[in-house]
Amino acid sequence: MQVNKKEERRDPKITTIKLKKAAENVVEEAHKxxxxxxxxxVRSLSNVHFNEQQSIIELGKELQRRYFFNVAQAxxxxxxxxxxxxxxxxxxxxxxxxxxxxxxxxxxxxxDSNENTFDDQMDSDLIIEDLEVTIDALREELNxxxxxxxxxxxxxxLIDSGDKIDCSKMGSGGWSVPSIVEKNLVEFxxxxxxxxxxxxxxxxxxxxxxxxFWKKHKCILIHGQGMAPRGVRRLLFxxxxxxxxxxxxxxxxDPWGFYIYSVIKQGSINLAYESQRMAVPSxxxxxxxxxxxxxxxxxxxxxxxxxxxxKSRAKQIIQYPWFKSxxxxxxxxxxxxxxxxxxxxxxxxxxxxxxxxxxxxxxxxNKKWLD
Amino acid sequence: MVxxxxxxxxxxxxxxxxxxxxxxNQREISVSEFFLKNRHLLGFDNPRKALLTAVKEAVDNSLxxxxxxxxxxxxKVDIIPVKxxxxxxxxxxxxxxxxxxxxQIPRIFAKLLYGSKFHKMKQSRGQQGIGVSATVMYGxxxxxxxxxxxxxxxxxxxxxxxxxxxxxxxxxxxxxKQEVVEWEKDHGTKIELELEAKYLKGKQSxxxxxxxxAIANPHAHIIYTNPEGQKMEFxxxxxxxxxxxxEIKPHPYxxxxxxxxxxxxxxxxxxxxxxxxxxxxxxSSKVAKEIILKANLVEDVKPIKLGRQEADNLMKAIKQTKxxxxxxxxxxxxxxxxxxxxLKKEVDAEFYAAxxxxxxxYRGNPFQLEVAxxxxxxxxxxxxxxxxxxxxxxxxxxxxxxxxxxxxxxGTAWRNYGISQSRGSLPIAPLMIMVHLSSVWVPFTxxxxxxxxxxxxxxxxxxxxxxECGRQLASHIRKIKKRDYETKxxxxxxxxxxxxxxSLSSLTHFDKKKLKDDLLIIAQKRTIGGEDASE
Numbered sequence: 001m002q003v004n005k006k007e008e009r010r011d012p013k014i015t016t017i018k019l020k021k022a023a024e025n026v027v028e029e030a031h032k033x034x035x036x037x038x039x040x041x042v043r044s045l046s047n048v049h050f051n052e053q054q055s056i057i058e059l060g061k062e063l064q065r066r067y068f069f070n071v072a073q074a075x076x077x078x079x080x081x082x083x084x085x086x087x088x089x090x091x092x093x094x095x096x097x098x099x100x101x102x103x104x105x106x107x108x109x110x111x112d113s114n115e116n117t118f119d120d121q122m123d124s125d126l127i128i129e130d131l132e133v134t135i136d137a138l139r140e141e142l143n144x145x146x147x148x149x150x151x152x153x154x155x156x157x158l159i160d161s162g163d164k165i166d167c168s169k170m171g172s173g174g175w176s177v178p179s180i181v182e183k184n185l186v187e188f189x190x191x192x193x194x195x196x197x198x199x200x201x202x203x204x205x206x207x208x209x210x211x212x213f214w215k216k217h218k219c220i221l222i223h224g225q226g227m228a229p230r231g232v233r234r235l236l237f238x239x240x241x242x243x244x245x246x247x248x249x250x251x252x253x254d255p256w257g258f259y260i261y262s263v264i265k266q267g268s269i270n271l272a273y274e275s276q277r278m279a280v281p282s283x284x285x286x287x288x289x290x291x292x293x294x295x296x297x298x299x300x301x302x303x304x305x306x307x308x309x310x311k312s313r314a315k316q317i318i319q320y321p322w323f324k325s326x327x328x329x330x331x332x333x334x335x336x337x338x339x340x341x342x343x344x345x346x347x348x349x350x351x352x353x354x355x356x357x358x359x360x361x362x363x364x365x366n367k368k369w370l371d
Numbered sequence: 372m373v374x375x376x377x378x379x380x381x382x383x384x385x386x387x388x389x390x391x392x393x394x395x396n397q398r399e400i401s402v403s404e405f406f407l408k409n410r411h412l413l414g415f416d417n418p419r420k421a422l423l424t425a426v427k428e429a430v431d432n433s434l435x436x437x438x439x440x441x442x443x444x445x446x447k448v449d450i451i452p453v454k455x456x457x458x459x460x461x462x463x464x465x466x467x468x469x470x471x472x473x474x475q476i477p478r479i480f481a482k483l484l485y486g487s488k489f490h491k492m493k494q495s496r497g498q499q500g501i502g503v504s505a506t507v508m509y510g511x512x513x514x515x516x517x518x519x520x521x522x523x524x525x526x527x528x529x530x531x532x533x534x535x536x537x538x539x540x541x542x543x544x545x546x547x548k549q550e551v552v553e554w555e556k557d558h559g560t561k562i563e564l565e566l567e568a569k570y571l572k573g574k575q576s577x578x579x580x581x582x583x584x585a586i587a588n589p590h591a592h593i594i595y596t597n598p599e600g601q602k603m604e605f606x607x608x609x610x611x612x613x614x615x616x617x618e619i620k621p622h623p624y625x626x627x628x629x630x631x632x633x634x635x636x637x638x639x640x641x642x643x644x645x646x647x648x649x650x651x652x653x654x655s656s657k658v659a660k661e662i663i664l665k666a667n668l669v670e671d672v673k674p675i676k677l678g679r680q681e682a683d684n685l686m687k688a689i690k691q692t693k694x695x696x697x698x699x700x701x702x703x704x705x706x707x708x709x710x711x712x713x714l715k716k717e718v719d720a721e722f723y724a725a726x727x728x729x730x731x732x733y734r735g736n737p738f739q740l741e742v743a744x745x746x747x748x749x750x751x752x753x754x755x756x757x758x759x760x761x762x763x764x765x766x767x768x769x770x771x772x773x774x775x776x777x778x779x780x781x782g783t784a785w786r787n788y789g790i791s792q793s794r795g796s797l798p799i800a801p802l803m804i805m806v807h808l809s810s811v812w813v814p815f816t817x818x819x820x821x822x823x824x825x826x827x828x829x830x831x832x833x834x835x836x837x838x839e840c841g842r843q844l845a846s847h848i849r850k851i852k853k854r855d856y857e858t859k860x861x862x863x864x865x866x867x868x869x870x871x872x873x874s875l876s877s878l879t880h881f882d883k884k885k886l887k888d889d890l891l892i893i894a895q896k897r898t899i900g901g902e903d904a905s906e
Contacts, residue, residue, distance in 0.1 A: 023878035026871075030889040035897065068871065068890075069897045071860050078867045081874035088878055111866050 012091050015142065018135035019084050026068070026081070035070070038080060039063040041133045041273070048272040050321035055265075055281035057322065059133070059272040079127045080134075082106045082117055087131070090143035098179075099125055099139075099146050133273045139180075139230070146179035150232040151202075153209050154220030155192035161185055167220070172209060177222070179231040181238065191243050195364070196220045198228070198236060198283075200251040200260055204344045204355070211356040217364070220245070227260055230271070233278040236264060240280045247280050248364065253288035253335070253342035254306075255313035258323075261285050266322045285370040286363045288342045290334040296359065302346035306339050327370050404539060406483065406508060413505045414819040419575075421509060422450070422460060422568035423768065424819075426577050428502035429464035429562055431765055434588060435496045436468030436560065441612055444468075444591040450570060450577060452598040459514055460568040460598065462506075465561040470524035473531045480507050480520050480562065481535040481544030492811045494616035494703055496765050504537065506564065511536045513567035517547045521561040523554050530554035570598045575768045581605065582717055583759055583766035587705060587807060589713035608712040613764075614703045619811060620652040622697040623662070623689040625735025632682045635674040643677070644670040653695040662688045699730030699737045702809045705764065710743040710805065718803055720745035724843040728836045733828040738810035740829070742836035744844055747851075750801035756780075756790075758797065761807040762815070762823060770822035776806045778825055779833035788841035789848035802844075806833060861898040865891070 022038055029036040040063065041047065047062035068077045086106050090097060097105070103124040109116055118124045132139055139145070151174030156167040160178070167175050178185065197219050199205045205223035208214065214221040220239065224232040240247050249264055251257030265283040267275025289295075293303065306314070317323055318332045335341065347355045363369060406413065414424035430446060437444035445467040453459040471479055483504050507518040523530035534548035572578055581595050585605035590612055593605040626634070640646035647659040654662075663670050665688035668681060677685075705713070710725035725743035732738070750757070760767040760776045771777050777797075785791070785798040792798035814824040823829065868890050872883055 020879045023875045026875055027879065027881045027886055030886055030893065033889060033893055033896065035893060036890075068867075069864060069893055071863055074863055074867050078871050078874070081871060081878070085874040085877040110870055113866055115866070117870070 012141070012143075015135065015137045016088060016091055018137060019088050022084065022135060023081065036068045036077075037065045038077065038134065039065050040080075040130050043129065043133060043270050043272065045269050048269050050266070052321075055322070056275040056279040057267040057269065057272045058275060076127065076130075079106075079117060079123065080130060083124065083127045083131055087142040087144065094143075096140075096143040096145060099128055099144050102128070102144060129270070136273075138274075140182060146229060146231070148176045148178050148231070149229040150177040150222065150224040151175060151205065152177055152220060152222040152235070154196075154214045154222075155218060156220055157189040157191070159187040159189060164189070168215075172206065174205075174209065174221075177229075177231045177235055179229065181231050181235045183238075186235070186238075188238070188242060191220075191245075192218060193220045193243075193245060194218045196222060196236065196239055196245050196247045197286075197360070198232075198247060198249045198264065199223045199344070200226065200257055201344055204250070207352075208356055208360075211353055213356045213360065216356075217361070224260075228264055230274065230278065233264060233274075236280055236283075237278050240282065247283040248286045248369065249283050250286045250344070250360070251288070252344055253290055253292065253346075255310055255317050255335075257288070258285075258317055258332070259313075262317075262320070262322055286360070286368075288344060288346070289370065290331055290338060290342075293342060293346075296347070296350065298342070298346055299349050302349045303338075303340035303342060306335070306341055310341060311336065311339075325371070331370060406505065407512060407539065410509065412818045414821075415505070415509050418458065418567055418569035419571050420769070421513075421566060422462070422570060423575065423577055423580055425462045425506040425509070425564070425566055425568065426450070426464065427580060427765070428506050429462070430581070430584060430593075431496035432503050433464060433466030433468055433560070434584075434591060434764070437466055437591075438612060438615070440469040440558075441615070442467055443607065443610065443612060444588070444593075446591060446593045448577075448581065448593065448595045450596065450598050452570075453565060458567050458569070459565055460570060461563060461565045462568075463561065463563040465559065467556065467559045470522045470558045470560055472524060473522075476520055476522055476531060476533050477535055477544035477546055480504055480518060480533070481537045483508065483537065483542050492621050492701075493618035494701065494763055494809055494811050496763050503562070506566070507535065508537045508539070510564040510566035512539075514565045516565045517545075518562060518564040520563075521552060521554060523556055523558050523560075526557040530556070578603070580766055580768055583761070583768075584764075586713040586717050586759065586805065587761045587764040587766065589709055589716065606716065608716045609709055611709070613705070616703040616809075616811075617701040619698060619701045619737070620650060622653055622732075622735030623647075623651050623692075623694055625697075625812065626651075626686075626689070628679075628682055628686055631686060632679065635677055635682065638674050640674060642671040643668060643674055646674040652697050658692060658694055661692050664688075665691055696732045697735060697737050699732070699739070701811055702730055702737055702739045704739045704741050704809050705807055707741075707743075710741060710807070714743050714745050714803070714805060718745045719749040720801075720803070721747035722844065722847045724840045724847075726836045726839040728832050728839075731828055731832050733814070733826040736810055736812045736814075738808055738813075738829065738832070740832040740836045741805075741807040741809070742833070742840045743805040743807075744840045745803040745805075746844055746847065747801050750803060752801050753799060754801075755797040756800055756802040756804055759803065759805040760823075761805065762813040762820070763809055764807070765820075767821050767823070769819070770816070773816055774822035775825040775829050776808070776823060776833055779830045779837065780804060780806075782830070783834055783837045783841065785841065788845035789852075790841075790844070804837070804840075806836070808833075857898045861894050864894045864898070868894075 026036040041059055042062040042064045047060040048057050049060055051058045066073050066077050068074055083106060086102055100121055103118060103121040106124060107116055107118045128144060152167055153170050153174040154167050158165050165175055202223055202225050205221060208221055222232065236247060239245055249261045251260050264280055266281065267279040314332055314336055318329065323332065347359055415421040426448060430448065433446050434444050447465040449463040451461040453461055481504060510516065510518060517534040517536045520533045520535060521530055529551040532550050532552040533546060536545045536547065538545050578597065581593055585591065585593055589608035592607045595603045634650055635646065638646050638650055640649050643663060644659050647654050647662060648656060660670065662685065666684040668684065704727050707725040707727050711723045714723055723745050728740045730737050730739040758771065758777065758780060760774055767774065780797060781795060790798045790800045790802065808823060814826060816822040816824050868887060872886055876883055
């Protein structure tokens with residue numbers, strides 16, 4: 001149900017009404033001489049749960065009440081309405097803007113103090129996410145977008161903002177994935193790919209593109225420059241659901257890589273409210289696996305010792321309900337036991353094209369993946 | 372009397388000098404001569420201090436006299452420059468005390484070591500009894516002019532006027548003029564004398580001394596005119612006279628060998644047993660017998676017949692005998708309420724606290740400590756605390772560093788009370804600390820009576836009183852901090868308010884002014900003094 005509801009872009013008036021309601025509530029509370037507040041769903045591990053049936057992470061019902069008359073919250077409270085007010089202006093004028101631009105739009109000195117409304121884009125980005133989840137609107141419904149991140153190549157033809165794009169003719173850089181890839185902006189025209197290969201890193205993606213891996217294996221090759229941004233995740237979701245393609249994820253062998261995979265598959269903790277329209281539960285983990293070093297007889301000198309941060313992150317991940325399967329527990333335990341990690345580049349030790357000629361075909365053809 | 376060897380005539384050659392020859396150069400010197408050579412011991416070290424000492428001795432006497440008569444002191448102090456003599460000043464102090472009978476006037480003002488206070492074990496301001504006559508002599512020695520005294524003992528009695536100097540050879544008064552004069556006062560005494568002195572303002576000045584005197588004596592009304600003609604009035608803050616201190620007999624633990632011998636020589640008691648029982652407090656016949664037994668003496672010996680050796684034995688015996696502490700109802704502390712009244716009228720602060728400790732005893736002498744604090748207000752923010760020391764209501768202006776009170780303040784952990792203090796120095800805060808020691812016998816470190824000797828018992832009591840006041844102060848400082856924090860909070864809210872109202876106004880419609888007012892009301896309610904201040 002919810003999937004469908006969010007599938008289509010809703011009437012912008014609905015967003016405006018929701019913003020208005022939040023503001024009205026503040027005015028009403030103030031008239032009653034009560035401390036004005038806004039209720040914001042908590043976006044942390046404590047307020048997400050793993051929906052095993054759908055295999056996605058969902059946001060819980062826990063709310064955090066943000067008060068104006070609370071020294072610790074007053075500024076965030078003000079920021080929330082500054083952002084809300086700016087979004088309202090965007091919606092009313094029918095313009096969209098980047099979240100970076102919105103940061104500059106709302107940043108200014110407060111009164112005759114030395115204090116700014118925002119000092120860092122990180123602060124305003126977090127407030128935007130708060131607002132999205134609070135009024136249950138998508139970022140694009142607030143007329144906001146992020147800068148493009150991630151790229152795609154493959155036997156896919158699409159229409160991007162009215163322009164026809166042939167993703168098999170994108171040169172070395174590929175098609176840059178926009179932050180908003182909704183149907184009204186991006187439409188798939190035709191596709192000859194058999195699967196999607198999502199790689200963590202730009203560099204590995206270039207290696208595969210240079211080797212024309214996607215041509216040989218008829219796949220869509222995509223990267224997200226590290227943690228996949230929302231545009232890439234939404235695009236993967238649409239490709240999988242609309243074109244019925246299997247998705248393979250190829251990330252570093254470290255806790256961060258595992259987490260990138262899990263975000264694509266089950267959704268993220270921070271953006272759990274987006275899981276319904278972004279998570280791809282059918283995604284498969286191709287590698288690198290902690291066992292690959294032995295299986296593919298990689299030399300010893302390619303491993304990197306886990307640092308303290310890696311170790312504690314691994315110990316956290318091993319506790320996540322969506323990593324509870326036997327295979328994943330084995331994978332994580334093995335990593336912790338060995339005390340080392342592997343980067344995708346480690347495969348180059350067996351030859352520059354080992355990854356394209358040997359490793360990936362072996363993994364995919366012989367279904368050597370983790371679910 | 373002091374024996375001294377004069378060395379004006381050194382022997383010219385290495386001859387053997389007979390004792391008789393030496394004896395020719397040895398002579399008795401009078402107290403007056405001794406004073407002349409040792410004026411610093413009595414507080415006349417320099418012209419500035421001489422002025423202060425002169426005023427101090429006269430005012431102390433006036434306060435004591437008025438209290439003895441149970442009238443509220445009215446004291447007028449005039450310091451008048453002498454025309455054409457820049458180094459000279461006239462000091463005039465007038466009181467409403469009981470006055471002095473005609474016959475006694477010359478001896479009281481013009482005979483050193485004459486007075487009623489020296490022998491008494493009673494809390495009083497002057498306690499060495501050298502005070503006012505020393506001033507008369509100082510004036511006479513530096514200007515050659517006699518002191519002018521006027522005194523009247525009752526409305527219907529005549530007022531007597533004297534001009535007096537001291538015969539420095541035999542320490543006897545010299546009367547230059549004596550007459551009956553008209554004086555509109557019912558009773559009182561006025562002294563006027565010229566002396567070599569210098570008037571300066573600031574610390575340790577007459578101004579400071581009188582101000583501090585007014586703080587410790589809020590029952591007194593003092594009118595003061597300085598040499599510049601400026602009149603300062605220190606009004607009365609309480610109509611209540613201090614409780615009259617009771618005279619007590621000395622406690623055996625407090626007596627020294629010389630004093631014991633003197634007492635034995637002067638006593639009317641016929642036997643040692645009765646001497647011990649009648650001349651000392653807390654000595655029952657049982658205790659007296661124990662002392663005599665331990666001293667290896669007999670009970671019915673005449674005290675006057677006992678010599679130095681026996682006295683020494685008695686001293687040792689006293690130390691070995693357990694004797695009750697002296698009675699402490701003989702003391703007259705200022706009292707917490709009056710202390711605060713006195714401070715409030717002279718110091719503009721935001722917080723006051725006072726503590727009167729229960730009496731305690733050092734070496735057989737009862738004493739009692741009081742501490743009062745004034746904090747904030749007009750007191751300087753980043754300076755050392757101002758310390759006011761008092762002994763029997765008299766301000767101590769000199770020798771702060773060697774005083775037991777100062778040591779106790781340095782030894783108190785002020786940081787525990789939210790006051791900053793570096794090691795070994797006075798705390799830094801907008802704070803005035805007043806410490807008052809009442810005792811039948813204040814143990815001064817020297818004759819100029821400026822610093823209290825560091826008896827452990829005294830330091831301990833000062834510290835306890837400071838700690839008690841400190842705790843009250845700490846709770847006040849916590850409150851201020853809380854209030855400052857609330858003010859800051861309120862400012863934060865007010866700062867964001869306009870922005871918030873603007874943001875909201877683009878989202879929905881409402882009366883901006885009404886919303887702003889509502890928010891201000893909530894801010895008030897939720898911050899300083901508001902019912903919901905601590906969220």
